[in-house]
Amino acid sequence: xxxxxxxxxxxxxxxxxxxxxxxxxxxxxxxxxxxxxxxxxxxxxxxxxxxxxxxxxxxxxxxxxxxxxxxxxxxxxxxxxxxxxxxxxxxxxxxxxxxxxxxxxxxxxxxxxxxxxxxxxxxxxxxxxxxxxxxxxxxxxxxxxxxxxxxxxxxxxxxxxxxxxxxxxxxxxxxxxxxxxxxxxxxxxxxxxxxxxxxxxxxxxxxxxxxxxxxxxxxxxxxxxxxxxxxxxxxxxxxxxxxxxxxxxxxxxxxxxxxxxxxxxxxxxxxxxxxxxxxxxxxxxxxxxxxxxxxxxxxxxxxxxxxxxxxxxxxxxxxxxxxxxxxxxxxxxxxxxxxxxxxxxxxxxxxx
Numbered sequence: 001x002x003x004x005x006x007x008x009x010x011x012x013x014x015x016x017x018x019x020x021x022x023x024x025x026x027x028x029x030x031x032x033x034x035x036x037x038x039x040x041x042x043x044x045x046x047x048x049x050x051x052x053x054x055x056x057x058x059x060x061x062x063x064x065x066x067x068x069x070x071x072x073x074x075x076x077x078x079x080x081x082x083x084x085x086x087x088x089x090x091x092x093x094x095x096x097x098x099x100x101x102x103x104x105x106x107x108x109x110x111x112x113x114x115x116x117x118x119x120x121x122x123x124x125x126x127x128x129x130x131x132x133x134x135x136x137x138x139x140x141x142x143x144x145x146x147x148x149x150x151x152x153x154x155x156x157x158x159x160x161x162x163x164x165x166x167x168x169x170x171x172x173x174x175x176x177x178x179x180x181x182x183x184x185x186x187x188x189x190x191x192x193x194x195x196x197x198x199x200x201x202x203x204x205x206x207x208x209x210x211x212x213x214x215x216x217x218x219x220x221x222x223x224x225x226x227x228x229x230x231x232x233x234x235x236x237x238x239x240x241x242x243x244x245x246x247x248x249x250x251x252x253x254x255x256x257x258x259x260x261x262x263x264x265x266x267x268x269x270x271x272x273x274x275x276x277x278x279x280x281x282x283x284x285x286x287x288x289x290x291x292x293x294x295x296x297x298x299x300x301x302x303x304x305x306x307x308x309x310x311x312x313x314x315x316x317x318x319x320x321x322x323x324x325x326x327x328x329x330x331x332x333x334x335x336x337x338x339x340x341x342x343x344x345x346x347x348x349x350x351x352x
Contacts, residue, residue: 038067039100040160042152044140045072046092051141058112058139058306059098067159071096071152079151079174093148098137099156100298105133106256108295110315112139112304114146119314120193120261121180122150124200127254128244129154129173130165135298143312150177172243176200179240183233190272191225194265196237198224201258203241205251214241225269225276264316 041061043052056063073093095114107126109119122138129150134157138149154170157163176196184192198221199214208214218237222229229237266276296317304311 038160039098040067040069040156042069042071042097042099042156044092044094044096044148044152045070046094047096047141051094054141054307055096055139058302058304059096059137060301061098069152069155069159071148071155073148075155076148076151079171080147080178090145090147093152094142094144095138095140095146095149095152097139097149097152097156099153099160100135101157101161102133102135104256105294106254106260107131107134107136108260108298108316109136109138110299110302110313110317111146111149112137112302112307112311112313113143114138114140114149114314115143115312116145116147116181117149117177118189118193119316120190120197120265121177121184122146122153123257123316124193124197124261125150125173125177125180126153126157127257128169128176128200128249130163130169131157132253132257134161135295137299137302139302139307141307147177150174169247172240172247175243176240179236183237186233187225187227187229190265190268191227194225194262194269194276195222195227195229196240197258197261197265199237199241200244201251201255201262203245204249204254204258207245209242209245211238211242214238214245217241226274260316 039061041056041059041063043055047055071093073091076093107123109123109126111117111119111122122136126134126136131154136153138146138153140146150173154165154173158165180192180196183195187195195218199218202208202217202221203214208217215234215238218229218234218241269276295315299315299317304313
C-alpha cells in the first residue's frame with residue numbers, strides 16, 4: 001500500500017518531519033515514566049510464600065517499602081461473574097500486577113505468564129475502565145489465564161493515582177476483556193484485539209449510537225483484518241459497543257492508547273505475514289513510536305527468566321527493536337538519499 005502521493009507531500013511535511021525525528025532519534029534518547037502518585041503492586045491472594053517472593057523479585061520491589069494490595073477470587077468474580085467462562089475464572093487468584101501512573105503516553109502493558117489475554121487486550125480494556133496513562137506489568141509465577149489481572153490493575157491504578165474509576169466502566173472493561181478473549185479463540189488474539197479496539201475507536205470518535213451504524217463499523221473493521229465474522233459474534237460486539245457508546249468517553253483522553261494498540265497489533269500481524277489495511281497510519285505510527293520508546297525503557301527492567309525459562313511474554317512495545325534497527329539505518333542513509341522517502345518506506349515496511 002502506498003501511504004503518500006507525491007502531490008500530498010507538502011501538505012503533511014510537518015507531520016512526517018515529526019515522525020522522522022521520532023524514528024531517527026529513537027536510539028539516542030531514553031524516556032522516563034513520570035509517576036503521579038507512586039507505584040502500586042497487586043498480588044494474587046493465593047500465592048504461597050515462595051511464589052510471592054518470586055513475583056516481588058521480578059517486579060524489583062520490597063514489600064515493606066511498596067504499596068501492596070492483595071486480590072482474591074471473590075473480588076475477581078465481582079466484575080467477571082456471569083461474563084467470563086467458569087474455566088477461566090477458577091477458584092484462586094494467582095496473577096499479580098505492577099502499576100505506575102504516568103503523565104502522558106497512553107497505557108502500555110507487558111504480560112508474563114498470562115496466557116488467555118494479551119498486553120494489547122489489557123491496554124484497550126483499561127482505557128474502557130477509564131484509565132488514561134499508565135505503565136503496567138501483569139505477571140504470574142507460572143502460566144495462568146490472567147482474568148484476575150484487570151481487577152488488580154484497576155484497583156492498583158485507583159490507589160496509586162488517587163483517581164476513582166466508575167463501577168460501570170470497570171464492569172464494562174471486564175465485559176470487553178471477556179468478549180475479546182472469546183473472539184480470540186476463533187480469529188486469533190491479535191485480530192480479536194484489533195477488531196475490538198478499532199471498532200471502539202470509531203464508536204467513540206464518531207459518537208456512533210445506532211445499532212445499524214455500529215454493525216456496519218464492526219463489519220468494516222473486521223474486513224480490514226481479513227476476518228468474516230458470523231452473526232453471533234457481530235451481535236455480541238455490537239451490544240458491547242452500544243454500552244461503550246453510552247459512557248460518553250472523551251476521545252482525546254484515550255486516543256493514544258487506542259492508536260498504540262492498533263499499531264502494535266498491526267505490527268504483530270505484519271511480522272506474521274498478514275496484509276492488513278492501515279488507513280491513517282502516519283498518526284498511528286507517530287504515536288506508537290513515541291510512546292513505546294518510553295514504555296520499552298520501563299519494561300526493560302523486568303527479567304522474565306526470574307519467573308520461568310519459558311515464560312509466555314506479551315508487550316505493547318513488541319516491535320520496538322525492529323524500529324530501532326530501521327531507525328539506525330535511516331540515520332545513516334538520510335543525508336544521501338532523502339529522508340522522506342526512507343520514512344515512507346519504513347512505515348510501509350511495518351504495516352504492509
